[in-house]
Amino acid sequence: MSKHQSDFSARLTAVRSALKSAGVDALWVSQPENVNYLSGFSSPEDAKALILPDGAWLYTDGRYTLQAAQESAIPVFIARSPETLQHAAPLLSGLNVGFEMQHLTVAELGELQAHWPAEPAPLSGVVEGLRLIKSxxxxxxxxxxxxxxxxxxxxxxxxxxxxxxxxxxxxxxxxxxxxxxxxxxxxxxxxxxxxxxxxxxxxxxxxxxxxxxxxxxxxxxxxxxxxxxxxxxxxxxxxxxxxxxxxxxxxxxxxxxxxxxxxxxxxxxxxxxxxxxxxxxxxxxxxxxxxxxxxxxxxxxxxxxxxxxxxxxxxxxxxxxxxxxxxxxxxxxxxxxxxxxxxxxxxxxxxxxxxxx
CATH class of the missing domain: 3.90.230.10 (Creatinase/methionine aminopeptidase superfamily)
Structure with missing residues (x-):
């Protein structure tokens, strides 16, 4: 494993531990800097990330196909909503998923609720808490x-x-x-x-x-x-x-x-x-x-x-x-x-x- 990959692997391990403490299994990441922090993708304004108990995905659109392949430390799915949410739905079966309440609009929350099997739980500061201490x-x-x-x-x-x-x-x-x-x-x-x-x-x-x-x-x-x-x-x-x-x-x-x-x-x-x-x-x-x-x-x-x-x-x-x-x-x-x-x-x-x- 490269140093680049090991850095992000450690961050994912830390965020999973924080999610466990918060009582959820997965996290839909919409805050751009948090997407960057967990994936390495440098255009996070046009991306989301899904952190799972045993995996993670970066979601972005076709404009970033090459860039995401070059930069992301986690697997990439190229699509736009609702295809991204449809891709995530089976991955969330049986899981409690949280979302970043300060970085998701009411309309976006409605889309999650329409496509996912369980009601998403509002969370605040999970990734930001990890970002406080710099490597x-x-x-x-x-x-x-x-x-x-x-x-x-x-x-x-x-x-x-x-x-x-x-x-x-x-x-x-x-x-x-x-x-x-x-x-x-x-x-x-x-x-x-x-x-x-x-x-x-x-x-x-x-x-x-x-x-x-x-x-x-x-x-x-x-x-x-x-x-x-x-x-x-x-x-x-x-x-x-x-x-x-x-x-x-x-x-x-x-x-x-x-x-x-x-x-x-x-x-x-x-x-x-x-x-x-x-x-x-x-x-x-x-x-x-x-x-x-x-x-x-x-x-x-x-x-x-x-x-x-x-x-x-x-x-x-x-x-x-x-x-x-x-x-x-x-x-x-x-x-x-x-x-x-x-x-x-x-x-x-x-x-x-x-x-x-």
Missing amino acids: EAEVQLIEQAQAIADAAFAEILPLIKAGAREQDLALALESAMRRLGADGPAFETIVASGVRGALPHGRASDKVLAESELVTIDFGARLGGYFSDSTRTLALGEVSESQRRMYTAVLEAEETALAAIKPGVRTADLDALAREVLGRYDLADAFVHSLGHGVGLNVHEGPGLRSTSEEVLQAGMVITIEPGVYIEHLGGVRIEDLVLVTDEGSRVLSHSPKERF
């Missing part, structure tokens, strides 16, 4: 994606100056990532300068950067199906005391949270640490999102680093730490690093320099 190969891909993003950011640093247009910076950064080996950007690059920095997800616009502004750039690369994610905020010349204070607060909050990462720590406690720091600067109310999230086959996945989370860090998780402060008419600051939780503590995977002023 060595997964970490390597994420780290390579981040290295590409860091190198691309270093290339465009000389372009980040007064007179540059936000959209031009985003294009230059995304082009550099592709040229350096990325499959593409992880998401639409955020470039938000001046008062637009108060928009946490401010898409790059035709605004021109000006002296004495802050500019926030949130960027990542995609490689082999895996993502990276990091953010830097830079000063364009001399900035005001209010801007400096915002930046100092966010940097201190980020570094405090980074220092606390280790297995066994509640993600909600990390979020609270960062908010406590910002509170000392009277800026906690300007931190309007969670502290971070997991990164893998999705740029935003578990675990969630938010005040309401009950999740606990484990070695092998890859997470972001990204406190931010956003003030209308003034702007904003966000600093984000990508971090691997290790047995001993953590290892930061992102290495673009942070300003200190």
Whole structure:
């Protein structure tokens, strides 16, 4: 058995164990990243997977006949619904089958009910729970994606100056990532300068950067199906005391949270640490999102680093730490690093320099 096949065999064994704990025998997989995770097929938006007690199938259509044959670690059935469901029906005889309730429409559930012998059971988070802990190969891909993003950011640093247009910076950064080996950007690059920095997800616009502004750039690369994610905020010349204070607060909050990462720590406690720091600067109310999230086959996945989370860090998780402060008419600051939780503590995977002023 090849290493490629053994990796997927281990994942299938793990998901079958999770299904047994959930009280079902089989799983209809419709969440694209989960299809990818269990099969290796890189166009999962147009595919489903069926996990059985002693087998598995990938279902996709004729556009992907050759691609699926080349990529899939499990047998492939080429057809469209309802033929796919008709193929699966006899395989499910006498079995309890679950479906991913957060990734199946009411209409699609109706199709399953019409074609299958037993009533499908709604499940949530079965495969996502397995994806929380990254394998060595997964970490390597994420780290390579981040290295590409860091190198691309270093290339465009000389372009980040007064007179540059936000959209031009985003294009230059995304082009550099592709040229350096990325499959593409992880998401639409955020470039938000001046008062637009108060928009946490401010898409790059035709605004021109000006002296004495802050500019926030949130960027990542995609490689082999895996993502990276990091953010830097830079000063364009001399900035005001209010801007400096915002930046100092966010940097201190980020570094405090980074220092606390280790297995066994509640993600909600990390979020609270960062908010406590910002509170000392009277800026906690300007931190309007969670502290971070997991990164893998999705740029935003578990675990969630938010005040309401009950999740606990484990070695092998890859997470972001990204406190931010956003003030209308003034702007904003966000600093984000990508971090691997290790047995001993953590290892930061992102290495673009942070300003200190």
